[in-house]
Each structure stands twice: as structure tokens, then as C-alpha cells.
Amino acid sequence: MSDDIDSKALEGPHPSERPETSRRRNPQGIRIDPDAEAEPDTRQVVLSALVAHEPGVLANVASLFSRRQFNIESLTVGATTDENRARITLVIEEPDPGIEQAKKQLQKLVPVVSVTELPADATRRDLALIKVDGTHPDQVQSLAEMYGGQAVDAGQETVTVEITGSEQKIDAAIDAFERFGIVEIVRTGTAALTRGAERTAPNGPQIAEPESKEVPADD
Structure with missing residues (x-):
């Protein structure tokens, strides 16, 4: 009788046939929840x-x-x-x-x-100087104008253009200028201010009011 009970107690799927859990274990053997371990949104x-x-x-x-x-x-x-x-x-x-x-x-x-x-709608601008091969200066100038930029230096070998705008606009301009062969690039990073009358720095310096000039009275 006891042999029958023992044999039934051992019945079940082989360990290799058991479904695997998606959770991993840390070095201490504790299961890790994948959702809890996920990188937070940035x-x-x-x-x-x-x-x-x-x-x-x-x-x-x-x-x-x-x-x-x-x-x-x-x-x-x-x-x-x-x-x-x-x-x-x-x-x-x-x-x-x-x-x-x-x-x-x-x-x-x-x-x-x-x-x-700053709020998401703040005014943001970057500036980039892009130096390219000077074989086709007229085409370089035309492309710069398409992005609201201009050539700021031109020589026999290279042309340097200046582009200002959003980060996305400058990224797109750099991609476009690659057709001429980019020699080097420098970017300023973002400068930003809040829109409208709101002050970017609430505790910042106030703009001085212009001094009124007294007009001498006529004698």
C-alpha cells in the first residue's frame, strides 16, 4: 500500500518538461520581476x-x-x-x-x-558651423539658403556655412551637406528662453527702466 502511495506522489512532468518562468534570479537566488527591473522612461x-x-x-x-x-x-x-x-x-x-x-x-x-x-514650448536655438569641400561653392550656398543659413567663409578648398535653428533642423542640414563632403563641424549647444512675457529666471535681474530726461522749463 505504501509503495503505491509513494509511486503516485512521484508522478508528474519531468523537470525538463515543466514550463519555464520568464523571471530570472539574482545572485542570492531571489526571483527578479522583469517589469521592476526595466529601465525607467527618460x-x-x-x-x-x-x-x-x-x-x-x-x-x-x-x-x-x-x-x-x-x-x-x-x-x-x-x-x-x-x-x-x-x-x-x-x-x-x-x-x-x-x-x-x-x-x-x-x-x-x-x-x-x-x-x-523650461516648458516644452520654450524658444530653443542651436548654431552650427559646417565646413565642406569647396568644389561646388554655388551649390553649397544655395543649400545653405534653403536652411536659412549663409556662407561665412569661402576659399579655394573649403566653404564654411552657418546654420541656426532647432536641433532637428541642424541635424537635417548636416545630413544634406554630406553630399559635398564635410570636413569638420562645430555646434554651440542649446540656448533657450521662455516665450512671451514670462521670465526665464523668476529671480533674475530686472531690465532697468530708461532714465527720463528732464526738459528745462522755458524762462
Whole structure:
């Protein structure tokens, strides 16, 4: 009787015939949920930081993003209406928690006055200089004009054109100029401002009102 029970208890599919689970195991033998392990969705955003216009600020910002391993797509810096302030524009691609962390860490830097995440409809422009073979200068100029650009240098061997616009427009222009043989390219990265009357940096310097000139009264 006991032999029959034991034989029935052993009945079932062979281990090799059992359906395999899609879950893997970590080194500790715990099953890993593929959905939980999947890479989080990222999005590209523009951060505008108003900073003190002093030596070392850009190096501090670059060092911060390098240590935190934030994915920087582009970084530009330039003057503002206040000679004591500069504007750093960063394009980063991170998951939402990473974006919030980047803003918080950037705001902690002493030279940083304010940090703003620009809306998706912000005005964004890049600039590219594209140097190509100069065998067909007239055709190069015509193509540059199609993209709203112009030739800024022309010689016997090469022609350099300037293109400004969105990142997508410049990418398309570079693809088009490949037919002439691209010698070299340089791009500035993104510069961006909010649209309309909204200030890009809410805590930024206000534009000074023009001083009114007193007109002397007639004697």
C-alpha cells in the first residue's frame, strides 16, 4: 500500500518538461520581476541656471554633473542683462527623479542664483558651423539658403556655412551637406528662453527702466 502511495506522489512532468518562468534570479537566488527591473522612461528637458558671473562657476557645475553621472546633452553659458550674472543652459535626459535631483543639486551650489526647468514650448536655438569641400561653392550656398543659413567663409578648398535653428533642423542640414563632403563641424549647444512675457529666471535681474530726461522749463 505504501509503495503505491509513494509511486503516485512521484508522478508528474519531468523537470525538463515543466514550463519555464520568464523571471530570472539574482545572485542570492531571489526571483527578479522583469517589469521592476526595466529601465525607467527618460525625457529631455532644458534647465536654465542664473549664476554669479565669476571664475570657476562653469567648472563647479560641470564637476557636479560629472560626479552625479547626469546625462548632459549640451551645456552653454553666456552673459545676461546684468554684468554680475551669467546664464547656464543645460539640456539633460533623465527619468523624472533624476531631473528633480539635478535641479536640487544645482540649486545648492553657492554661485547659483536660481534654477528653472523650461516648458516644452520654450524658444530653443542651436548654431552650427559646417565646413565642406569647396568644389561646388554655388551649390553649397544655395543649400545653405534653403536652411536659412549663409556662407561665412569661402576659399579655394573649403566653404564654411552657418546654420541656426532647432536641433532637428541642424541635424537635417548636416545630413544634406554630406553630399559635398564635410570636413569638420562645430555646434554651440542649446540656448533657450521662455516665450512671451514670462521670465526665464523668476529671480533674475530686472531690465532697468530708461532714465527720463528732464526738459528745462522755458524762462
